[in-house]
Amino acid sequence: MSSTETANGAATAQTAQKTQQTRAERPIARVGGDPVVISARRLSLWYGQVIGVNDISLDIGPGVTGLLGPNGAGKSTLMKILSGQLRPSTGAARMFGEPIWNNSKIFSRVGLVPEQDAFYEEMTGKEFVTYLTRLQGYSPAEADKMADETIELVGMTESKDRPIEEYSKGMRQRIKLAQAISHDPDVLFLDEPLTGTDPVGRHKMIELVNHLGDEGKTVLVSSHVLHEVEQMTRDILLINKGRVLAEGNIYKIRELIDEHPHTIFIDCDAPRKFAAMLTEYDDIVRVEFTDKGFQVATRDPDSCYPRIPRLAREHGIELRGYMSPDNNLMSVFEYLVK
Numbered sequence: 001m002s003s004t005e006t007a008n009g010a011a012t013a014q015t016a017q018k019t020q021q022t023r024a025e026r027p028i029a030r031v032g033g034d035p036v037v038i039s040a041r042r043l044s045l046w047y048g049q050v051i052g053v054n055d056i057s058l059d060i061g062p063g064v065t066g067l068l069g070p071n072g073a074g075k076s077t078l079m080k081i082l083s084g085q086l087r088p089s090t091g092a093a094r095m096f097g098e099p100i101w102n103n104s105k106i107f108s109r110v111g112l113v114p115e116q117d118a119f120y121e122e123m124t125g126k127e128f129v130t131y132l133t134r135l136q137g138y139s140p141a142e143a144d145k146m147a148d149e150t151i152e153l154v155g156m157t158e159s160k161d162r163p164i165e166e167y168s169k170g171m172r173q174r175i176k177l178a179q180a181i182s183h184d185p186d187v188l189f190l191d192e193p194l195t196g197t198d199p200v201g202r203h204k205m206i207e208l209v210n211h212l213g214d215e216g217k218t219v220l221v222s223s224h225v226l227h228e229v230e231q232m233t234r235d236i237l238l239i240n241k242g243r244v245l246a247e248g249n250i251y252k253i254r255e256l257i258d259e260h261p262h263t264i265f266i267d268c269d270a271p272r273k274f275a276a277m278l279t280e281y282d283d284i285v286r287v288e289f290t291d292k293g294f295q296v297a298t299r300d301p302d303s304c305y306p307r308i309p310r311l312a313r314e315h316g317i318e319l320r321g322y323m324s325p326d327n328n329l330m331s332v333f334e335y336l337v338k
């Protein structure tokens, strides 16, 4: 055997050993209360050459768990595996001790708010919720009653008889939540449920998620915005590139995030005036104007977030929206994975 072969052989053995070590050492992420409701071991899923979820092991208990990660982190993929919509390439997941994949027993215990809309656009909100509730095996009368109750809970009673095609994004999110909870499931998967919601809808949704957690449901809610997740739970699972980076209490992550200037995009009818007002505050370190509005960078997001709607109200500025672009989290993730 030549020395090159020996060296290569040794290197290969070393790599194999290292891989084994890394594989063996990766801890099981634990979030939520007791007992464990969902458990996954060594889950991976590839979309062809692209990895969606990469060797994730976790135990999730009751209460609300925030699944936090930038776009493309693997949040939707993980949710789809844990809710039985996708079969993992390797590894396995269980819910209430039962295998999740291809198990109809799980179906009735799970509620789902998918990221993408999958509506029958010509149906009314009420018809849609009733129809999906009926698919869970309820009689027309039962489904009708359950649909009315949950539509009321999400604050959509007034619009329930309008066709979905007329709904705003926020209304769609709320009707999706109504159908997810109408059959009173034990486990809920909410994929970016706050996307597109207006402040009132958002408040309602957050309240409801908190309530579901307090009731003892197991709720997994994904977002790429820390400040959103934080209003729903302290318990988070931080993922990036298909892997769990951290789990548990949010404070540690917050500290990291708050060290970085945090960008907030603002859409309003008087951007120059509003921007000038905001720069009066010490925490604002940068203002940039864009085609659609402007963005500020703050070192104190906790003070800055509530200040925005308050100032707008006080000065008669029409605030169409304010949000945190994805790059806030991205910069923190880059920092964390260094």
Ligand SMILES: Nc1ncnc2c1ncn2[C@@H]1O[C@H](COP(=O)(O)OP(=O)(O)OP(=O)(O)O)[C@@H](O)[C@H]1O
Pocket (backbone or CB within 6 Å): 047, 050, 051, 052, 053, 069, 070, 071, 072, 073, 074, 075, 076, 077, 078, 115, 224
């Ligand atoms: N159907 C698909 N085909 C190929 N690649 C996919 C598919 N769905 C997701 N991916 C890829 O898998 C990775 C994880 O995507 P996933 O949608 O799970 O992330 P995410 O955190 O939910 O992001 P987003 O919030 O943007 O949906 C990404 O690289 C994405 O491009």
